[in-house]
Amino acid sequence: MSFGGQTPTIIVLKEGTDQSQGRGQIISNINACLAVQATVKGTLGPYGGDLLMVDENGKQTITNDGATVMRLLDVVHPAARVLTDIARSQDAEVGDGTTSVVVLAGEVLKEVREFVEAGVSSQVIIKGLRRASQMAVNKIQEICVNTAKSNQRDTLQKLAATAMSSKLIHRNSEFFTKMVVDAVLSLDQDDLNEKLIGVKKVTGGALQDSLFVNGVAFKKTFSYAGFEQQPKSFKDPKVVCLNVELELKSEKDNAEVRVEQVSEYQAIVDAEWQIIFNKLEALHKSGAKVVLSKLPIGDLATQYFADRDIFCAGRVASDDMERVVQATGASIQSTCSDIRPEHLGTCEHFEERQIGGERFNFFEGCPAAKTCTLVLRGGAEQFIAEVERSLHDAIMIVKRAIRRPNIVAGGGACEMEVSAYLHGFADKSVAHKQQAIIKAFAKALEVIPRQLCDNAGFDATDILNRLRVEHRRGNIWAGVDFVNEGIANNLDNYVWEPSLVKVNAIQAAVEAACLILSVDETIKNEESRQPEGPPQRGLPPGAAQRVMRGRGRGMPRR
Incomplete structure (x- = not known):
């Protein structure tokens, strides 16, 4: 069969599917990530500002914590979402440096964008970035200071x-x-x-x-009548932790009990009371003065304990109960019938006291204390x-x-030293096209001290030039001095950070950049397309309003 020399069009994807590919798609993804970077870079450093974020329910959050910002931003652009996910992994792994990951990843993408536009293969760029990243990590591990022998x-x-x-x-x-x-x-x-x-x-x-x-402190739990008659302070009390409900059970729905005489009904009622009294009696005989349970402790039990000078608290949260167990050495019991002395915990002092408008239960001086409360x-x-x-x-x-226990100096000192090292290495040892990629990564590292200066209102160009000179002279810990608006030896000034934070930040930022550079096609099904989603082609730089629905600083509500 002839088609007049023309190849027939074969439709594979469903009609309405948005398919974007090629160099323009990579640049669009880079621009989306730069929009995320622009949102958080103003929060970096000791003089960074805070973001006021408002969710769809009107709840307000004021923060400059990068992990919180990444969690609250409702990012709809798929490539930008990759950046936020990798930034969250930094928070999970190290706990700090999330903002640095986003700022550094955005700057790396910004520096290599010109290579993408010039037609350099993404795989060449990725290979160069991975090599530069490994060299940077090795340099940090080489210069870091071990503090194991110090105080x-x-x-x-x-x-x-x-x-x-x-x-x-x-x-x-x-x-x-x-x-x-x-x-x-x-x-x-x-x-x-x-x-x-x-x-x-x-x-x-x-x-x-x-x-x-x-030790442990938690808010006073829900309490029944008789609670106020209980003592609120003990010295060296025995503590029992239960997963038992100390309350009269109501009959099951649709339960049926056939009785011939009133005395038989009375026997059933008495049996129910006897069950709970046996539990309470067993707890009293155990010698415990503080009774805690994850399940409710009813009014009958509360009054019973009050008459015998025992403190009780029911419906204790699981995490609080776990910390009481860790601190006092008790073990959680699911029955009251066989409580032995080794099952009980103890502490030097138990007290219920007022904190602000709340009453708190305090367990202090715990012998097995492997927990604490702020x-x-x-x-x-x-x-x-x-x-x-x-x-x-x-x-x-x-x-x-x-x-x-390995540390490096903060305030941009570590980044500037690694940047100077990579520049020198690229000039001397790399002759082909990867030289430009490594130098671009080295330049991207300077974004940290530059952004610190910008957020503090310093002259970033002047301070960066002075830092470059100092690092070429061999002053490896020269960084931004926020007190005197200049440069200083930040190791001597005790501006310290664990080397692990820097290593993880560089690795996560490069991983995010390589992942985004490796994606050159996006296929979006019509059904899953967001109604407010950004256009996939030709996203202009800095178009944060179209990339994110979350409202950060300077972002209008949609």
């Missing part, structure tokens, strides 16, 4: 202070660094499970009213929530530093 607490406090320098609480960093280091050192040093650090938020009061509890105070809920996010970053930094 551990002093080192950890300096690292926590650097992590807090860009946060809302940096004015109170001395107060909170001690709290963070105490919290991490109170954990089991083998697994360092940060989930055993409880954080409780109570509005009202000043930041300095926040408490560190070497009770945060502040004027507004958004403010306390940001304090919690800041402390989480500092806790994760301290945790990683205990495991890997």
Whole structure:
């Protein structure tokens, strides 16, 4: 059969499918990632601003924490979503440096965009970036300083202070660094499970009213009549933790019991009461003075315990119960019939006391304490929530530093040293087209000190030129001096960061950039297309309004 010399058109994809491919698609994806970078780069560093983010329900969040911003941004562009996912992985792995990953990945893409436009193969660019990334990581591991032999607490406090320098609480960093280091050192040093650090938020009061509890504290649970008659303070009490409901059970739906006489009915009722009384009697005989249960403790049990000077709390949250078990040495019981002395926990002091407008139960002086609680105070809920996010970053930094006690100087010093090294290596040892890729990556690393200067209102061009000169002279720890608006030896100034943060940030940023460069075709089904989605072709640089539906700084509501 002849078609007049023309090849017939074969339709493979469903009608309405949007298919974009080629060099223009890669550039479109790069521009989308630059729009995400533009949103968060203003939050970098000690003088970075905060973002006010409003979700579709009108809930407001004020933050400069990169992981929180990435989570709250409703990114619809598929390539830009890849960038946000990899940034979140940095938060999960290290706990800090999320903003740096996004800023660095965006800058790497910006630097290699001209190569894409010039027709250089994506695979050549990716190969060059991976080589540069590996060299950068090796250089960081070569220059990092091991602090294992120094005063551990002093080192950890300096690292926590650097992590807090860009946060809302940096004015109170001395107060909170001690709290963070105490919290991490109170954990089991083998697994360092940060989930055993409880954080409780109570509005009202000043930041300095926040408490560190070497034990467990949780908000008073729902209580029945008779609760106020119970004692609220004990010395060396025995603690029993239950997963038992101490309440009279109502009859099952549609249950049927046939009785011949009233006395038989009375026997059934008496049996129900006898069951719960046997449970309560067993708990009383165990010698426990504090009874906690994940399930409800009803009014009958509450009054029974009050008459015998025993404190009880039902409906205790699972995470709080787990931390009580870790701290007191108790074990959770699912029956009341066989409670032995080894099943009970203890603490030096139990007390219920008022914190702001809430009443809290405190277990302090626990013998097996491998957990602690931070009770945060502040004027507004958004403010306390940001304090919690800041402390989480500092806790994760301290945790990683205990495991890997290698540090580098912050304030752009590490990035400038690696950049100078890569420039020199590319000039001397790389002769083909990858030389330009490695030099582009080296230039992209300078975005960190440049953005730190821009956010602080410094002359970025002048300071970067001075930093380049210092690093060529061999001053490897020269970085931005935020106090005197200049440059300084940031290792001597105790602007320290774990080397793991830098290594992970570079690896994650390059991974994100390579992933985006390797995608040169996007196929979008009509049904799954977002009604507000951005056009796939020719996305102009900085078009954040069309790439993201989340409202960040300067983003109009759609």
